[in-house]
Amino acid sequence: MELNIITKEDLQEFKIELLAEIKDLFNNKAKDTRSWLRSSEVRELLKISPGTLQNLRINGTLSYTRVGGTLYYKYEDIETVLNNKI
Known part of the structure; x- marks a missing residue:
């Protein structure tokens, strides 16, 4: 029987790869589900808060489209704000 030793570095690398895959799955699922x-x-x-969202619209950080009385935001634009951490 062959014995394989797993190091802390192996576990850390596995963790990073697993988290990256989970993030990709989540992002792909969210994009497929709704685009607005x-x-x-x-x-x-x-x-x-509603006020912070309004500020993001006013200063141009987050673009939007108004249909009737409802505002819609592209999921891609929201991802950009998330990645930039507002």
């Missing part, structure tokens, strides 16, 4: 989100969904996703 309403204000309430954006606030929940970014964990921000």
Whole structure:
């Protein structure tokens, strides 16, 4: 019987690879599910208040489209804000 020794570095590398794969799966699933989100969904996703969302619109950080009385935001734009950590 062959004995394989796993080091802390092996586990750390596995952890990094696993987290990257999970993140990719989540991002791909989210993109496939919805490409446009309403204000309430954006606030929940970014964990921000209505006023902060308004400021992001006003200063041009987050673009939006108005359809009737409802504001919609592209998921790609929200990802950019998340990656830049507002």
